[in-house]
Amino acid sequence: MKTFKVAGFYLAGQNNAQEIRLLDGLIINREDEKQSWLIELFVDPCYEELLRSYEKQKDELKVQVIITHPSNDPALFSAQIRALNKLENGINVLFEGELLHMRNEYAKQILADLVHEGLEGEELIETFDIYLRQRKNARSDKTS
Incomplete structure (x- = not known):
């Protein structure tokens, strides 16, 4: 163990x-x-x-x-x-x-969630970057 x-x-x-x-x-x-x-x-x-x-x-x-x-x-x-x-x-x-x-699946999970929310273009890129830096897939008030 x-x-x-x-x-x-x-x-x-x-x-x-x-x-x-x-x-x-x-x-x-x-x-x-x-x-x-x-x-x-x-x-x-x-x-x-x-x-x-x-x-x-x-x-x-x-x-x-x-x-x-x-x-x-x-x-x-x-x-x-x-x-x-x-x-x-x-x-x-x-x-x-x-x-x-595994850890490399985390980025795929976040991206799929954001696309499902309808994000695209620069908003998708910026939000994806924020989520990766936060290390969680919860929307932050800072991203609004």
Whole structure:
């Protein structure tokens, strides 16, 4: 098994992603036959209601994890919440998931989302550049 620091975490939605600000986080490549990963996050209690709603759904979630350093491209996972515990100073969340895309697929995902939104020409190029620098596919108020 290999363990890495989580530098960023996003719940990926259709054409957007919701950042979950971290207090701390680790991701573990279990290196098993299923290619499974464990993602353990320690987050602010303000996310409890949102995360509990996903926990109750028991559906697979698309999540983006920035591993080790904020400048790295996010890795896309299909994951489920396996445990959610309220602690004194935050919420501990354990996800189990599988890696969906390698890093070079991230740019394709962003481009497809922007084209789907109807962007073209210079607006497409500028917005694509902004999204790549932000390392997430959520629209920023700065891009308006």
